[in-house]
Amino acid sequence: MTTTTPHASSTLLLVAGAKGAVASTLAVVVAALQQNPEWILPNLMTADFFPYIGPPRAVRMAGWDLQQKSLPDSIQAHGVLPADLWKPYAGRIRKIPINDAPQPETALAAQVAHLMRDIREFRQGRPRALPVLINLLPAAPQEGLRRYGSLEQILAKSGPVRSPDLAYFLAAILSGVPVVNFSPNDLELPVLLNEAAKRGVPVCGRDGKTGQTYLKVVLASAFKARKLLVDGWYSLNILGNEDGRNLMDPRRAAGKMANKTKVLDEILGYPVGARYGAPCHKVHIDYYPPRGDAKEAWDVIDFSGLFGLPMSLRLNLQGRDSVLAAPLVLDLARWMAALKLAGFAGPVPELGFYFKKPVGKSAPVTFQDQLTGLDRLRQACDERILSRDAEKAQGGEP
Numbered sequence: 001m002t003t004t005t006p007h008a009s010s011t012l013l014l015v016a017g018a019k020g021a022v023a024s025t026l027a028v029v030v031a032a033l034q035q036n037p038e039w040i041l042p043n044l045m046t047a048d049f050f051p052y053i054g055p056p057r058a059v060r061m062a063g064w065d066l067q068q069k070s071l072p073d074s075i076q077a078h079g080v081l082p083a084d085l086w087k088p089y090a091g092r093i094r095k096i097p098i099n100d101a102p103q104p105e106t107a108l109a110a111q112v113a114h115l116m117r118d119i120r121e122f123r124q125g126r127p128r129a130l131p132v133l134i135n136l137l138p139a140a141p142q143e144g145l146r147r148y149g150s151l152e153q154i155l156a157k158s159g160p161v162r163s164p165d166l167a168y169f170l171a172a173i174l175s176g177v178p179v180v181n182f183s184p185n186d187l188e189l190p191v192l193l194n195e196a197a198k199r200g201v202p203v204c205g206r207d208g209k210t211g212q213t214y215l216k217v218v219l220a221s222a223f224k225a226r227k228l229l230v231d232g233w234y235s236l237n238i239l240g241n242e243d244g245r246n247l248m249d250p251r252r253a254a255g256k257m258a259n260k261t262k263v264l265d266e267i268l269g270y271p272v273g274a275r276y277g278a279p280c281h282k283v284h285i286d287y288y289p290p291r292g293d294a295k296e297a298w299d300v301i302d303f304s305g306l307f308g309l310p311m312s313l314r315l316n317l318q319g320r321d322s323v324l325a326a327p328l329v330l331d332l333a334r335w336m337a338a339l340k341l342a343g344f345a346g347p348v349p350e351l352g353f354y355f356k357k358p359v360g361k362s363a364p365v366t367f368q369d370q371l372t373g374l375d376r377l378r379q380a381c382d383e384r385i386l387s388r389d390a391e392k393a394q395g396g397e398p
Contacts, residue, residue, distance in 0.1 A: 007385070010058035011337040012129035013330075014122060014177065016168040017136040018063030018098045019074035021241050021293055022182075025322040026061065026136075026329055027071055027096055028081060031089035033057045043327045049378060050338040052385050053130055059330065060129060062122045064101040064115070064168075071098055078241070080293045080322045097122070104164050109155045111164075115171035130337035133172035134329055135181045135205075137165040138246045142255060145189055154191070163187065173201050178336035181205025181359070182329055184255040188347065188359040197346030202339045204332065204348045207356040210324040211317055212237060212297035213260055219315070220267040221367035223303060230272050231310070232280035232302040233264060239295035239321060244287040257283060263356055266365050295321045328354055339377075342384040350377040 013030070015023045033040050037057045041047045047056055067074060072090050075081065086093070099118050102111035123131055143163045148154045154170070161167065169187045172179045173196045181187055184207040196203045209217070212235060223230050238244075260283045265271050273280025280302075299315040332354055339348060349360030353370035364373040 007052045007341055008054055008130045008337070009128040010054040010060055010126065010130070011333055012122065012126050012131040013059065013061040013063070013134050013333050014119065014131050014172070015061060015063030015134045015136055016101070016165055017065060017138070018061075018096075019065040019067045019069070019071060020136055020138070021078045021080055021243065021322045022325045022329065023063065023065075023134075023136045024071060024075045024078055025080050025326040026134075027093050028075065028086045028089060029326050029330060030059055030061045030096070031086075031092035033059060034092060035089060040327070044331055045327075046331045046334045050334055050381070053334060053337045053341060056330070056334065059333070060096075060126060062097045062099075062125075063134075064099050064118065066101045066103075070094070071096055078293065078322070080320070097125070101164070102167060105160050108157045108161050108167055108170075111161070111167035112155065112170045112174065115167055116175055119171060119175045119177060130340060131177045132333040132336045132340075133168060133177050133179045134333060135165045135168055135179065135183050135185075135187070136329070137168075137183050137185070138243060139184045139255060140164065141249075142186065145186075148189065148191060151191055151195055154189075173199060173203075176201055178340045179203045179205070180329070180332045180336055182208040182325070182332070184356070186255055193347050193359070200340075200343070200345045202336055202344045202348050203346065203359065204336060204351045205355060205357075205359050207255070208325055208328055209354060209356050210321065210328060211295065211319040212299065213263060213356050215315065215317060216264060216299070217267060217370070218367045219301070219313075220264055224268055224366065225368075228303045228305055228311075229308075230264075230268055230301065230303045231275065232300075233272055233282070234300040235260070235281075235283045236298045237283075237285045237295060238288040238291055238297075239285070239293070240287065240289040240291035241293045241295075241321060243321065244285070244291075244295070247285050248287045257285070258357075260356060293321050293323075295319055335377075338381050338385075342381045344381070348377070350374065 017023050071093055075086055102114045140163045163185055165185055264281050297317040301313040304310050347360030349358050349363035350373040352358030352363040353374050364370040
């Protein structure tokens with residue numbers, strides 16, 4: 001798909017939790033794209049997509065964090081990337097504007113007002129960029145927000161908010177900014193999704209799918225296609241970053257564990273372990289500091305074939321959590337900028353390829369369907385832009 005001129009000069013990533021492991025890695029990616037794009041472009045799924053939103057190397061970043069240390073100091077502290085990879089970009093990284101996040105004890109309405117002011121300032125600094133809110137805050141205890149029936153009721157909440165990312169979600173929607181919820185936190189309340197749809201704001205999430213769950217979707221889809229019965233699936237993760245430490249709190253881990261567990265039954269179409277009368281899809285996460293960001297995942301898969309004869313598969317993934325996540329976040333930001341420009345609004349279930357728990361109706365479930373969904377969504381997005389351009393060229397109304 002080609003257009004004569006871009007509709008926007010770039011995409012502006014507005015990152016909640018901008019000094020965390022994934023976000024600070026993303027900052028290096030954004031800086032490297034400007035200086036050495038050949039290091040990054042081969043790992044972007046959208047590298048050749050959406051010419052009307054500007055090239056990937058034009059992407060810029062801003063954001064918020066409670067930490068007072070500088071962004072370069074955060075990169076060094078997380079230890080995700082060797083110094084010789086990120087320090088050549090330190091000058092560019094220091095120029096990324098990171099504002100103070102709202103204090104969590106502040107009333108929700110005040111937090112939203114704070115963030116909306118910041119969003120206006122960030123946009124004024126880059127008026128031709130398409131802003132996208134990226135939620136990279138850690139897992140939080142479930143808030144029970146679905147009891148609220150209106151936006152006014154949510155904003156009237158006066159006590160401390162256990163889900164700090166709720167303020168970012170609200171501020172983005174009220175500012176007309178698309179949202180990527182890469183966290184496992186359940187923020188996509190019906191009242192908020194309805195508000196997003198009314199305001200022309202696309203929303204996608206939940207819980208970015210980077211390593212073990214991504215491969216689980218691929219393999220489960222293959223077992224289903226091959227008519228092999230999965231009798232049990234045991235998954236173990238060890239990781240030593242702040243995400244791992246945070247997930248040792250059962251209240252914070254509840255949402256992520258549910259997202260990682262439910263995906264398998266949804267793909268296969270039956271509860272794993274039904275023949276035994278007990279759930280046989282087990283998922284465990286352990287904090288193991290020596291691993292840092294280099295997490296390891298083991299899967300033991302028991303399945304049966306002809307005549308019910310048992311077979312087994314072992315899978316061992318040694319991955320780098322933030323290195324796997326950062327390019328997906330950038331891809332999602334570019335998707336959302338393009339979808340906003342094309343007039344999409346509300347939840348975008350077609351982006352289920354990227355998430356453990358896709359938001360929206362009829363999200364594609366199997367790996368094959370998820371890839372098909374991406375292709376169709378891209379085609380629909382391009383067609384809307386082309387149609388609008390054609391109308392403008394003929395002197396019609398946009």
